[in-house]
Amino acid sequence: MNAPRTGRSVLAVVAHPDDAELAMGMRILEHARAGDRVRVHCLSTGRPGTDDAEVRRAECLAAAKILGTDRYTFSAIPDTRFTDHRGAINAALFDAFADERPDTVYTHYPDDQHLDHAVAGTEATAVAMREAADLIYFRSPYSRDFEPNLVFVGTAELLAAKRKALACFASQAQLDMDVFTGLNTLAHRQHVHHRVVERFPDGAHGTEMFHTARQIVHAARRTVDRPVTDLGRHRPG
Numbered sequence: 526m527n528a529p530r531t532g533r534s535v536l537a538v539v540a541h542p543d544d545a546e547l548a549m550g551m552r553i554l555e556h557a558r559a560g561d562r563v564r565v566h567c568l569s570t571g572r573p574g575t576d577d578a579e580v581r582r583a584e585c586l587a588a589a590k591i592l593g594t595d596r597y598t599f600s601a602i603p604d605t606r607f608t609d610h611r612g613a614i615n616a617a618l619f620d621a622f623a624d625e626r627p628d629t630v631y632t633h634y635p636d637d638q639h640l641d642h643a644v645a646g647t648e649a650t651a652v653a654m655r656e657a658a659d660l661i662y663f664r665s666p667y668s669r670d671f672e673p674n675l676v677f678v679g680t681a682e683l684l685a686a687k688r689k690a691l692a693c694f695a696s697q698a699q700l701d702m703d704v705f706t707g708l709n710t711l712a713h714r715q716h717v718h719h720r721v722v723e724r725f726p727d728g729a730h731g732t733e734m735f736h737t738a739r740q741i742v743h744a745a746r747r748t749v750d751r752p753v754t755d756l757g758r759h760r761p762g
Contacts, residue, residue: 532556532559532560532561532562533556533561533562533628533629534561534562534564534625534626534627534628534629535556535561535562535563535564535627535628535629535630535631536564536565536566536621536622536625536627536629536630536631536657537549537553537563537564537565537566537630537631537632538566538568538618538621538630538631538632538633538645538649538653539565539566539567539568539632539633539645540567540568540569540607540633540639540641540642540644540645541567541568541569541604541641542567542569542570542581542582542584542585542694542697543584543585543588543691543694543697544567544633544642544665545565545567545631546588546592546687546690546691546693546694547665547666547691548663548664548665548733549631549663549677549733549735550588550592550683550686550687550690550691550733551677551679551683551684551686551687551731551733552631552677552733552735553565553592553593553594554591554592554593554683554686554687555677555679555683556593557592557593557594557595558593562595562625563592563593563594563595563596564594564595564596564597564598564625564627565585565589565594565596565597565598566598566599566600566618566621567585567597567598567599567600568599568600568602568607568614568617568641568645569600569601569602569603569604569607569641570582570585570599570601570604571604572603572604572605573603573604573605573606577696578601580696581694581696582599584693584694584695584696585597585599585693587693588690588691588693588694591686591689591690591693592686592687592690598621598624600613600614600617600621602614602617604641605640605641607640607641607644607645608640608644611644611648614644614645614648615648615651615652618648618649618652619652619656622652622653622656622657623656626656626657627656627657628657628658628659629657629658629659629660629661630649630653630657630659630660630661631661631662631663631735632645632646632649632650632653632660632661632662632663633645633646633649633662633663633665633668634646634662634663634664634665634668634671634736635647635650635662636668636669636670636671637665637667637668637669638667638668638669639665639667642665642667642668646662650738654739658739658740658741659737659739659740659741660737660738660739661675661735661736661737661738661740662735662736662737662738663733663734663735664712664733664734664735664736671734671736672716672736673716673734673735673736674735674736674737675734675735675736675737676716676717676732676733676734676735677732677733677734677735678725678729678731678732679729679730679731679732679733680728680729680730681728681730683730683731684730684731687731712731712732712733712734716734
């Protein structure tokens with residue numbers, strides 16, 4: 526049995542299977558290796574009128590083993606019908622957050638051409654602003670006007686793990702591994718000046734792009750030997 530992780534609680538809220546792995550597979554694995562408890566909550570597992578839900582669940586769980594995800598949970602919101610089910614999405618998210626109140630939440634950037642992504646990002650934001658400290662958006666292939674202020678630079682090992690995790694989604698024929706690997710490798714070029722890129726360490730492979738909406742940082746707690754009111758008093762030698 527694996528020892529319990531003692532780091533931060535991280536929750537990624539996504540609209541569909543493979544959204545988390547595609548947007549932040551390397552970051553998930555890095556969180557896990559740092560000792561953080563990582564959970565992915567997927568709002569939809571299948572298209573209306575199909576029976577592919579169990580297949581897609583199994584693909585998610587296979588990818589989770591590769592990336593070190595602690596828990597992968599699901600809601601039953603109909604794929605491509607998120608705009609009609611905002612109330613159910615909101616309720617599902619409050620349940621997901623209450624189960625283990627996360628320190629950090631990742632979700633879709635709300636300005637997205639895919640309506641499911643847009644609704645998921647908007648509803649997750651409404652809940653996260655009440656229930657979590659940090660809120661970070663990831664970029665999807667359909668994000669609009671996305672300006673990252675956090676660039677995660679991976680390694681060859683992390684990128685290979687992400688590629689392996691994405692390969693678990695065999696039902697998604699549109700996932701061209703060579704294309705997505707190339708996009709990861711080049712993602713920073715339009716946002717990071719080449720003089721900064723030149724200072725990247727050897728072995729830097731691939732980047733994932735994020736926009737931090739809120740981050741709360743607490744001052745270090747230090748032990749004080751005596752009350753603060755005594756600090757300025759003269760003490761006889």
